[in-house]
Amino acid sequence: MEDKTKETLDHLDKGKYTNNKEVTLGNRTFNVRDLVLKAPLIAGLNVYCVGGTGEGKTQIAHDLASYFGDSYCYAIGRPDFEPRELFEHVRLDRLREALTDSELVELTNNIGKNVFYVDELNRCPPVVQNYFFDLFDGKLVHRGKILRLGKQGYSVGFATGNLGDGSYVGISDSDRALKDRMHLIVKLDHPNFATTELDDFEIFGKKLNPRTGLPEQSGDISDRIIKLNQEFQQRKVDPLLPALGVFLTKGLDYLEDTAQQSKRAVELKWPRLDGIRQDTDESKIFPLSKRGILSAICLAQSLEMIAESNGTPIETGRERAELFLDSLRLTIPYSGVLAPDFVAIEHNGDVYSAFDAVMEKNKADALDKVEFLEEALLLAEAGHTDKKLLDKVASDTEGKWLPVRRAVTGYAEKRKVEPSETGLTLVKMLREIK
Amino acid sequence: MSDLTPYQKLVFNRYLARKNTETEEPGENQDAKSKRTRKSKVSTASVGLNLSDYLILESKTHGTYSYPDLLVAKELNKKGKDWTGTQAELHTENSYMSTIRQFVDFLIMLRSGKVYDGTGSQLRQQEVTKLLNDIIEVRSPWRSEHLDVKFNKQDDQFRITYHKINQDGTLEEVTESLEDCLMTDKKPGIDLSSWLTNGTIQGLPKKSTSDGSTWYWSPRDGAVAGFDADANRAGLGCDGGPNDANASLGVRIVRKKL
Numbered sequence: 001m002e003d004k005t006k007e008t009l010d011h012l013d014k015g016k017y018t019n020n021k022e023v024t025l026g027n028r029t030f031n032v033r034d035l036v037l038k039a040p041l042i043a044g045l046n047v048y049c050v051g052g053t054g055e056g057k058t059q060i061a062h063d064l065a066s067y068f069g070d071s072y073c074y075a076i077g078r079p080d081f082e083p084r085e086l087f088e089h090v091r092l093d094r095l096r097e098a099l100t101d102s103e104l105v106e107l108t109n110n111i112g113k114n115v116f117y118v119d120e121l122n123r124c125p126p127v128v129q130n131y132f133f134d135l136f137d138g139k140l141v142h143r144g145k146i147l148r149l150g151k152q153g154y155s156v157g158f159a160t161g162n163l164g165d166g167s168y169v170g171i172s173d174s175d176r177a178l179k180d181r182m183h184l185i186v187k188l189d190h191p192n193f194a195t196t197e198l199d200d201f202e203i204f205g206k207k208l209n210p211r212t213g214l215p216e217q218s219g220d221i222s223d224r225i226i227k228l229n230q231e232f233q234q235r236k237v238d239p240l241l242p243a244l245g246v247f248l249t250k251g252l253d254y255l256e257d258t259a260q261q262s263k264r265a266v267e268l269k270w271p272r273l274d275g276i277r278q279d280t281d282e283s284k285i286f287p288l289s290k291r292g293i294l295s296a297i298c299l300a301q302s303l304e305m306i307a308e309s310n311g312t313p314i315e316t317g318r319e320r321a322e323l324f325l326d327s328l329r330l331t332i333p334y335s336g337v338l339a340p341d342f343v344a345i346e347h348n349g350d351v352y353s354a355f356d357a358v359m360e361k362n363k364a365d366a367l368d369k370v371e372f373l374e375e376a377l378l379l380a381e382a383g384h385t386d387k388k389l390l391d392k393v394a395s396d397t398e399g400k401w402l403p404v405r406r407a408v409t410g411y412a413e414k415r416k417v418e419p420s421e422t423g424l425t426l427v428k429m430l431r432e433i434k
Numbered sequence: 435m436s437d438l439t440p441y442q443k444l445v446f447n448r449y450l451a452r453k454n455t456e457t458e459e460p461g462e463n464q465d466a467k468s469k470r471t472r473k474s475k476v477s478t479a480s481v482g483l484n485l486s487d488y489l490i491l492e493s494k495t496h497g498t499y500s501y502p503d504l505l506v507a508k509e510l511n512k513k514g515k516d517w518t519g520t521q522a523e524l525h526t527e528n529s530y531m532s533t534i535r536q537f538v539d540f541l542i543m544l545r546s547g548k549v550y551d552g553t554g555s556q557l558r559q560q561e562v563t564k565l566l567n568d569i570i571e572v573r574s575p576w577r578s579e580h581l582d583v584k585f586n587k588q589d590d591q592f593r594i595t596y597h598k599i600n601q602d603g604t605l606e607e608v609t610e611s612l613e614d615c616l617m618t619d620k621k622p623g624i625d626l627s628s629w630l631t632n633g634t635i636q637g638l639p640k641k642s643t644s645d646g647s648t649w650y651w652s653p654r655d656g657a658v659a660g661f662d663a664d665a666n667r668a669g670l671g672c673d674g675g676p677n678d679a680n681a682s683l684g685v686r687i688v689r690k691k692l
Contacts (some may be wrong), residue, residue, distance in 0.1 A: 024632050024642045317445070318495065360627060364546050371495070375449040378442060389449070425438055426446070433450065 001308055005231060008224045009309045012038045015063035017056045018203065019188075019195045026300070026314065026323025028307045032193050035303075035330055036186050037063060041225055042232050043302035045295060046136050046157040048121070048182035050334070051189035057160040061117050064158060069220030071114040071151060077123040077161075082131055086110045087140055107142060114150045114222055115158065122161035129178050132159075136181040154226045157182070183295035185334035192352055235301055239377045239411075240317050241324050243404055244366055245293040248328075250403035252362075253287040261398070263287060271339045285358045286337040288328075295331040300324040317374045318367060325363045329355065369393050369401070376408050382426035383416030385409050483689070485552030489565075490691060494539050497635040501599050503691040505552050506532065506540055508565060510579055510684030517580050517658045517676045520685050530605065530688040531582035533596045534637030534659055534670070540686075541569070542630050552691075569663065570626065570648075576664040578683040583636075585612065585672060587655035592617075594636055594653075603690040612653060616641050620650040623669065638672070 019032035030039075037060060040047045049057050065072045075086060087110050116135055124132075134140055138155035140147045149155040159182060179185060186193055195203070253263050257275040260266070263286055266273055271283040300323045304314045307323075314320050333355040347354040372392040379386055390408065394401030415423050438446060488505035512520050524531055532540065543549060544566040549557045557565075568577060584595045592612035597605045615638035616624070625646025629639040639650060649669025657673045660683070 022642050024640060027632065027635075029642065316495070316497070317441070319497075356627070360631065361546055363631065364542055368492070371448065374445045375452070378445050378449065386449075386453075422438065422442065429438075429446070 001305075002231075004224075005228060005305075006309050008221070008228050009038070009042075009306065011221060011224070012041060012067070015059070015066065017059035017063050018199050019056060019193075020199055021193060021196050023192065025303060025326035025329070026307075026319055028303070028310075028312055028314070028323065030303060030306065032186075032188075032195075034306055035193075036060065036184065036188070038306060039299055039302040040156065040158075040184060041067075042228055042305055043298040044154060044156050044229050044232075045183040045298055045302075046181060047159070048179070048185045048334075049158070049160045049188050050162060050185060051187045052162070055188035055194065057119075057188065060158065061119065061160075064115050064117055067220070067225060068113075068115045068222045071112070071220070071222045072117065073110050073113040073115065074117045074119070077118055077120040079123065079125055079128065081124050081128055084131070086116075086135075087142070107147075111140060111147060111149055112151050114154050114226070115156050116149070118157070118159040120161060121159040132157075132178060133181060136178070151222070152226050152230075154229055179335050180289050180291050183291070184299065184330045186330060187334070187352075190350075190352060232302060232305060235305075237297060237301065238317065238320050240321050240370065240373060241297045241300065243373055243377060243407060244321060244324060245290075245297065246407045247362075247366065247401060247404050248288045248293055249290055250287065251400040252281070252285060254400045254402075255282055271341075281358045281362065284339050284342045284354070286339075288332055288337055289335065292328075292331050292335055292337075296324060296327045299330060300327040303327065318370045321370045322363075322367060325359070325366060328359065365401075373404070373408070377411070378426065380408050380412035381415055381420055381423040382430060383412055383419060383423060384426075384430065385412045483552070486555070488552035488689070489540075489543075489557075490550045490552060490554075491536065491540055491543060491688075494535075496535060499535060499598070499635050501536060502601055502603075504536065504599070505689045505691050506536075507687040508551075509686075510577070511687050513684035514679055514681050515683075515685075516679040517660075517674065519679075520580055521582070524685065524687065525605065528603070528689070530597060530599060531580055531685050532688050533582045535633075535635070536637075536688065537581055537661065537686075538630055538633050538637045541566070541626075544569075545630070569661065570668050571663060572647075572665065572668050573663075574665040576662065576680075576682045578660055578662040578680065580674075580683065580685045581659040581661060583659040583672070584676065585653040585655065585657050585659075592653055592655075596636075599690055603692075612636070613638070614641065615639060615653075616643055616650065617652045619652050620645070622649050622667065623647045624650045629670075639670075 013033070015033075015037070017033060017037060019036075021032045022029050023032060023035060024030075036047055036049060039045070049055075049060065051057075061074065065074070073086060075081070087108055118132065118135075121129060121132070135149070136157040136159075138149045138157075140149055188194065255261050255263050255266070255273070256277060258266060258273065263270050263282075267286075270276075270286065273283075276283045300320070303323060304320070307314055314323060329352065333351040338351060338354050338358070343349060343351050343354040347357065369392065372389055376386065376389045376393060379389070385408070390396070390405050393408070394405040396402070396405060419427070483505075485505070487509070488507055491504040491506045493502045493504075494500065512523065515523070521531060544562055547559055547562055549562045549565075551557060567573075569579075582596050586593050586595065586609075593609055594612045595607060595609040598608050600606055613634040613636050615634050615636070623646050624639050625644040626648045628644040628646065629648065629650075632640055632643065634640055638653075649667045649671075651669065651671040651673040653672040656676075658676045659670065659672045660674045661670050662668065
């Protein structure tokens with residue numbers, strides 16, 4: 001890792017938001033600041049911080065303002081809010097010469113900002129929250145054209161809110177599609193992520209003023225963060241992660257005893273289906289969304305950069321797979337894929353506990369298969385398949401891992417026709433061995 | 435034509451090594467509906483053992499530590515013998531004591547429900563549950579088993595000694611620094627799932643292990659490890675004496691699967 005990269009990463013440790021709670025992902029220890037601030041900025045991931053007041057959400061906003069200076073845009077959620085307000089303004093000085101209303105409207109400088117922070121997002125009713133889809137996708141539709149938000153293609157959204165469970169006045173739950181666009185959803189007051197006792201002790205001892213402070217103008221490092229993101233984009237994705245992604249999107253869709261063997265096919269009735277297994281995760285988790293998988297891959301890759309910078313690099317495929325599977329804890333639990341009754345009844349409403357319970361066996365299965373998958377994927381690069389190896393990954397007729405087997409064989413067939421450089425080397429090596 | 439990366443070379447060499455050692459493979463569906471299926475051909479070299487008394491613990495790699503496919507006894511044996519005497523006896527019989535790491539992987543396997551005996555037959559769920567409960571359930575009688583780990587302190591640094599099973603079945607005594615792990619007792623306790631899923635490479639619970647009901651006695655100088663369960667508690671002890679013996683204290687015999 002280059003010195004400048006490490007320097008930027010170290011700089012992101014500095015700020016007003018303090019949370020030294022340790023979280024173990026992939027047998028590496030990170031703190032919550034790494035998870036909700038540093039890693040998302042590296043990877044350009046949106047973050048939705050939920051939970052009660054006083055957990056440091058405003059401090060996160062201030063740190064972002066400090067890092068991004070003029071490239072930071074702040075908005076506060078309210079029932080009549082419309083994101084377009086941020087990006088368009090009316091040029092009254094053109095009132096005389098304009099031929100139509102639309103000629104009076106011009107884009108504001110906000111379109112080029114890198115960070116959009118929406119405080120109390122779910123103070124907006126659901127219909128208004130949906131206007132934020134494009135904002136968190138990093139785009140704006142203006143006069144029929146799709147415009148990319150941000151500078152140099154870098155745009156990140158942060159939002160805060162409280163869960164729509166009726167415990168706060170004047171808030172609404174968020175639509176599943178919006179939650180999906182918020183790549184990470186973290187409940188900051190959950191014991192897994194809340195500040196440590198020492199953090200609290202130090203926070204209470206710092207000042208005699210219960211109000212949150214103002215952002216510090218300590219220097220705009222937005223260009224350095226964008227460069228960090230560009231470097232991140234150059235990193236290669238281990239094919240193990242997309243293969244595990246196939247398991248989580250297509251494999252978790254598997255229903256043993258229905259005609260289509262698919263949860264998506266019976267989505268309207270799931271999980272209240274005749275014959276659905278209660279002893280497996282069939283009735284507990286819906287297949288993960290593609291965006292959720294991509295978010296977890298990006299999060300895992302950015303955490304890998306942080307681990308590298310901390311001197312504890314990820315060295316094996318198994319470690320990488322484990323980091324990816326553990327990263328799902330930040331992207332999936334609140335995305336709406338867990339069966340509500342399972343969370344409410346069996347886990348007293350604790351979504352993290354429910355998610356961990358569902359993932360325990362899936363994770364163990366996945367890690368058992370990692371070595372075989374690594375080998376099968378490498379062979380596939382050369383356009384080869386090894387039936388015995390694939391049998392260790394999955395049956396060739398049914399089951400949750402069948403989609404992964406199909407993905408690997410499909411990739412091998414593709415590589416047979418379009419060989420990669422690595423594939424050609426492997427073909428040569430395999431020939432020499434024979 | 436590009437060279438393979440070191441990681442790709444490692445995977446490729448591992449594949450070749452696996453191909454060379456493969457005999458008959460299962461080829462069965464491992465994730466579809468539970469079936470009682472044959473897992474692998476019974477090796478002639480294993481004749482003489484009652485293979486149905488053993489469970490197959492598949493080879494695992496944890497960081498730099500790995501072990502080959504193993505057979506782990508369903509029941510405890512050699513009860514009433516101390517840790518030192520048990521080790522000596524096992525080694526003369528070409529068998530081993532489970533390390534903490536192997537014991538953790540063994541519990542993970544039992545909890546997964548996907549368990550095969552030494553003949554390759556899948557165990558019924560009820561039998562798996564019984565085996566697991568025999569180890570971890572809080573109930574009478576007292577059950578206790580030795581684990582192949584000894585702790586020593588040198589210059590204020592804890593070191594751990596255990597045996598590594600090489601591919602050819604020979605044993606190698608390894609002494610290395612104790613990885614960063616939970617060094618305080620938890621009475622109770624640690625969360626069993628948290629320990630099993632996030633233990634150190636050496637198998638011990640990490641400092642970040644969540645609180646729970648499994649008791650934990652942290653490493654002591656000169657002590658050996660074991661797992662106990664009785665009517666009051668179940669837990670991992672890293673504070674046992676190498677000469678402690680009891681009629682309920684035994685060993686789960688481990689053999690290399692041939």
